[in-house]
Amino acid sequence: MAYINDNFTKIQHRYLFAEIAKxxxxxxxxxxxxxxxxxxxxxxxxxxxxxxxxxxxxxxxDCASVSSFHGYGPEQGYDFLRxxxxxxxxxxxxxxxxxxxxxxxxxxxxxxGNIGDILSVNNTIGVTDPVYPVYVDTNSMAxxxxxxxxxxxxxxFTGDIPSEKIDVMYLCxxxxxxxAVITRQGLKQWVDYALKNDTLILYxxxxxxxxxxxxxxxxxxxxxxAKECAIEFRSFSxxxxxxGIRCGYTVIPNELNIQxxxxxxxxxxxxxxxxxxxxxxxxxxxxxxGAESIFSPEGQQQIHSIIRYYLTNAGIIRxxxxxxxxxxxxxxxxxYIWVKTPEHDSWKFFDHLLHHAQxxxxxxxxxxxxxxxxxxxTAFGTKESTKEAIERIEGCL
Ligand SMILES: *Cc1c(COP(=O)(O)O)cnc(C)c1O
Numbered sequence: 077m078a079y080i081n082d083n084f085t086k087i088q089h090r091y092l093f094a095e096i097a098k099x100x101x102x103x104x105x106x107x108x109x110x111x112x113x114x115x116x117x118x119x120x121x122x123x124x125x126x127x128x129x130x131x132x133x134x135x136x137x138d139c140a141s142v143s144s145f146h147g148y149g150p151e152q153g154y155d156f157l158r159x160x161x162x163x164x165x166x167x168x169x170x171x172x173x174x175x176x177x178x179x180x181x182x183x184x185x186x187x188x189g190n191i192g193d194i195l196s197v198n199n200t201i202g203v204t205d206p207v208y209p210v211y212v213d214t215n216s217m218a219x220x221x222x223x224x225x226x227x228x229x230x231x232x233f234t235g236d237i238p239s240e241k242i243d244v245m246y247l248c249x250x251x252x253x254x255x256a257v258i259t260r261q262g263l264k265q266w267v268d269y270a271l272k273n274d275t276l277i278l279y280x281x282x283x284x285x286x287x288x289x290x291x292x293x294x295x296x297x298x299x300x301x302a303k304e305c306a307i308e309f310r311s312f313s314x315x316x317x318x319x320g321i322r323c324g325y326t327v328i329p330n331e332l333n334i335q336x337x338x339x340x341x342x343x344x345x346x347x348x349x350x351x352x353x354x355x356x357x358x359x360x361x362x363x364x365x366g367a368e369s370i371f372s373p374e375g376q377q378q379i380h381s382i383i384r385y386y387l388t389n390a391g392i393i394r395x396x397x398x399x400x401x402x403x404x405x406x407x408x409x410x411x412y413i414w415v416k417t418p419e420h421d422s423w424k425f426f427d428h429l430l431h432h433a434q435x436x437x438x439x440x441x442x443x444x445x446x447x448x449x450x451x452x453x454t455a456f457g458t459k460e461s462t463k464e465a466i467e468r469i470e471g472c473l
Contacts, residue, residue, distance in 0.1 A: 083216060083217050084217060087217060088216070090213075091442065092209065092438070093442075095442070096426075096436065096438065096439075096442075099426070099427065099430060100114075100430065100436055103430055107434075110434045112430075112434045112435070112436060113434065113435050113436070113457070113461050113464060113468075114435075114457075115393075115435060115436065115453045115454050115455075115457055115462065116436040116437055116438045116452075116454065117438075117456075118252060118411075118454055118456065119319050119456060120313075120314065120317045120319055120386075120456050121456055121458055122382050122386075123317070124316070124318075124321070124366075125316060125369075125370065125378035125379050127369040127370065127374055128316060128317075128321075128366045128367075128369050129366075130369070131365045131369035132363070132365060135361055135362040136362060138361075139361070139362075146361040148358065149358040149359075149360075149361055150358060151349075151352045151353045151357060152176070152178075152180065152349065153178070153179060153180020153325065153364060154180070154361070154364050155175055156364075157364045157367055158175040158178040158180065158325075159175060160368055161178055161325060161371075162178060164371045165294075165310070166295065166297070169294060169295060169298055170298070171295060171297045171298065173327065176330070176345070176349075177327055177328060177329050177330055177345060178325055178326075179326045179328065179348065179352060180324075180325050180358070180364060180367075181323075181324045181359060182323065182324070182356075182359045182363075183311055183313060183318075183324040184282050184309045184310060184311035184313070184324040184326075185210055185311075186324075187324065187326045188211065188246075188278065188280060188309055189210055189213075190351070190355075191307065191326075191348070192214055192215060192218050192220070193351050194344065194347045194348055195244060196337065197218055197220055199243035199244045200220070200222075200244070201220050201221065201222050201243070201244050201245075201246070202222075202225055202238065202242035202244065202245040202275075203222060203223070203224060203246050203444075204225050204233075204234075204246070204248065204251070205224035205225060205226050205227060205443075205445060205446040205447070206227065206254060206440055206443030206446050206447035206450075207224070207246075207444045208248060208252050208280070208443075211246040211278075212444075223240075223242055224444060224445060224446070226445075226446040227256070227446055229403075229405065229416075232256060233251060233405065233406075233414070234249070234256060234258045237265050237266065237269050238269070241273045241275070242273070243275060243276065244277075244278060245266070245270065245275050245276070245277050246277075246280065247278070247280065247296075248280035248282070248283075249263070249283075250283040250286055250287060250410035250412075251283075251406075252282070252283065252410075253414065253438065253443050253447065253452040254405060254406055254414040254450075254452075255390075255405060255409075255410035255411070255414050256414070257287065257292045257408075257409045258292070258293070259291065259292065259293075260292075260293050260298065263296060263299050264299050267296070267299045267300075267302050267305060267306070270305035270306065271304060271305050274334070274335065275305065276305060276334055277302075277306040277307070278306075279295075279302075279307065281294065282309065282310060282315075282324075283314055283411065284315075285316075285379070285380075286383060286386070288387065288409055292409055296308055303329035303331050304329075304331055305332070306332070307327065307332065308326070308327040309324070309326050309327075310324060310326075311323075311324035311325075312324060312370070314411065315370070315383075316367070317379075321366055322363055323364060326348075328344050329345070330343065331343075385459065386455045386456060387411070389457060389459060389462040390407035390410070390413060390455035391408075392463060392466060393407060393413045393462065393466055394406075394407040394408070396470060397453075397466065400469075400470045400473055402415055402416065402418070403415070403416040404416070407455065411454060411455040411456055412454055413452070413453045413454075413455065414440070414450050415437075415450060415451050415452075415453060416449060417440075417450060417451055418473070420448065421441075421448075422441045422442075422449060423439045423441060425439070425451055426451060428472070429451075429469060433465070433468035433471065433472045434468065435465045435468055435469055437451045437453050438451060438452040438453075438454075440452060
């Protein structure tokens with residue numbers, strides 16, 4: 077007889093975006109003429125940079141002749157991309173990595189979930205709250221216990237260092253959903269905690285390209301000791317508009333090792349390599365060539381101009397709502413603005429904005445208990461729709 081993994085029957089229903097869609101659909105049906113603007117979902121709107129489309133066109137042409145055709149690639153990714161990542165994303169910040177420490181993937185979401193394959197089900201998982209749902213859902217599917225670390229205005233949305241021992245801790249800065257960043261000093265406290273407690277940090281820096289303040293770290297490996305306690309996840313999705321193309325990478329330093337159930341220390345890098353070789357057949361040659369192209373001087377200039385476009389939207393949202401008397405956070409080194417709701421109930425404010433401004437935002441309560449009392453607004457819209465949405469919101473406060 078076949079039995080289901082019962083963790084899936086117990087897991088909380090994906091309530092947040094389904095509930096938003098339901099409420100928007102109901103409003104649309106009652107108001108068919110309404111022109112709704114969504115600043116809710118975390119997807120990009122601007123087309124790919126020219127360097128990327130050129131590189132991908134060329135990669136397709138490569139595959140059209142016998143001499144340059146590419147079939148299965150290395151499970152770990154092509155060296156042409158791993159070397160550029162190391163040189164540009166790490167060496168320039170004083171971090172030394174070898175190619176075998178970088179694993180190319182089809183995006184960070186898969187790796188952030190899949191990493192659980194190599195970790196015991198007995199680990200307690202710490203997440204900052206409010207939280208990107210992937211960390212919670214994938215660990216619940218495996219049957220792990222989750223601890224929520226509250227991120228509040230009082231602690232700058234970076235979470236207080238826990239007094240209890242947590243085995244595995246997810247951190248994400250710049251943060252989705254709050255747009256908060258962490259200073260070197262703040263991140264050092266987490267690294268010190270991890271080294272002291274033998275905690276594994278899973279560091280999600282999917283939004284590092286949005287950092288404008290030179291004092292904010294882009295990588296956890298800028299902190300001494302982090303290579304002994306942290307895995308870093310990155311993605312081309314928000315950096316270069318790859319949400320539909322799919323490419324990301326995970327860094328597992330060779331010196332990173334953790335306890336096995338029999339008591340000896342085991343290096344994680346070869347274990348993850350084994351996992352990937354058995355369960356993953358590599359990201360496509362075409363997407364890896366596209367990703368590689370952003371590291372040329374021209375590519376850097378093009379992707380940063382798109383990032384500046386989104387950060388300009390973020391600035392408009394931030395400054396306008398602040399002028400209107402709302403309390404806002406984030407939006408300076410991140411594409412998300414975290415807005416304190418005038419009344420406590422974030423779903424109520426969501427409904428108010430849907431009904432009176434025809435603007436869709438994301439209620440903070442959907443990201444975890446500490447998200448209540450806030451909404452998330454994204455800067456990923458077009459400049460025109462962002463401006464109009466904010467004017468409408470201002471008109472109904
Ligand atoms: C968008 C996002 C990612 C990247 O996901 P991909 O699978 O690479 O598209 C990772 N972490 C967070 C918090 C995100 O918001």
